[in-house]
Amino acid sequence: MKALEGLREIAGRYDAVLSDVWGVVHNGIAAHPSAVEALVEFRKGGGRVVLITNAPRPSPPLIEMLDRLGVPRDAYDAMVSSGDATRAMLEPYRGKTIHYVGPPEENDSLFEGLDITLGSAEAAHAVVVTDLDHDDDTPDLYNDRITLWLSRNLPLIAANPDRVVEHGDRLIYCGGALADLYEARGGMILMAGKPYKPIYSEALRLAEAAAGHKLDRSRILAIGDSVRTDAIGAAGAGLDLLFITGSIHAAELDAFGTPDPAAINALVGPSGANLAGFMPRLAW
Incomplete structure (x- = not known):
């Protein structure tokens, strides 16, 4: 090397x-x-x-x-x-409600044609995370929401397994960081990317x-x-x-x-x- x-x-x-x-x-x-x-x-x-x-x-x-x-x-x-890989994982949720976490403008193509309803965690069968809701967010801000997800035994599907990513001259948290926290607190996570x-x-x-x-x-x-x-x-x-x-x-x-x-x-x-x-x- x-x-x-x-x-x-x-x-x-x-x-x-x-x-x-x-x-x-x-x-x-x-x-x-x-x-x-x-x-x-x-x-x-x-x-x-x-x-x-x-x-x-x-x-x-x-x-x-x-x-x-x-x-x-x-x-x-x-x-x-x-x-692409996550869409295959979402197939079993056709006709069901999932709770989405991430920038709202970026989710359309992920769910398009899958007959999935985006709704509250209280009504959902799973949580799907693309990224954190805002670039300045840190995973610890989601602890209260995670408590609810855990109480309902919701699987968390991380559409982006990365923990952090380069954005210009700074690093921002990605979906994988939230998945790590969910798993550390006892939740089930599913990932299909690298x-x-x-x-x-x-x-x-x-x-x-x-x-x-x-x-x-x-x-x-x-x-x-x-x-x-x-x-x-x-x-x-x-x-x-x-x-x-x-x-x-x-x-x-x-x-x-x-x-x-x-x-x-x-x-x-x-x-x-x-x-x-x-x-x-x-x-x-």
């Missing part, structure tokens, strides 16, 4: 890339130009790219968001999101569809910035990992200063991921 100047140093070892999106390709406000270039160049060399994200919405509106952020469609072949198998199975299927043939796992590279989701997910799927240090772990790893490879290995090592290298920002 070593510091890399660019993906080009190891690109020849891989036929496909499964790349995280938020924190790797963009920061929630704008695309990272060097990351876009890396993915475009990898595809020019014959590699396939599938974007794999814990964003809690289905892929079509996320692709439109990437368009607005300046991520061209020739940077990737396909995308799979936690929202690091869980359903989203990786679909990503691998899309990569093979783009390639037109079966792919050897040893020739597929996962790229991500989170130990909890990307590193553990890559290990579980049997994929090498290129770790991006300059996002949610930037401060602790001195990503843009003089990063210590031993510290990075100590952080990522317990995940079991096979590190192909690291860099502060994805670049070619």
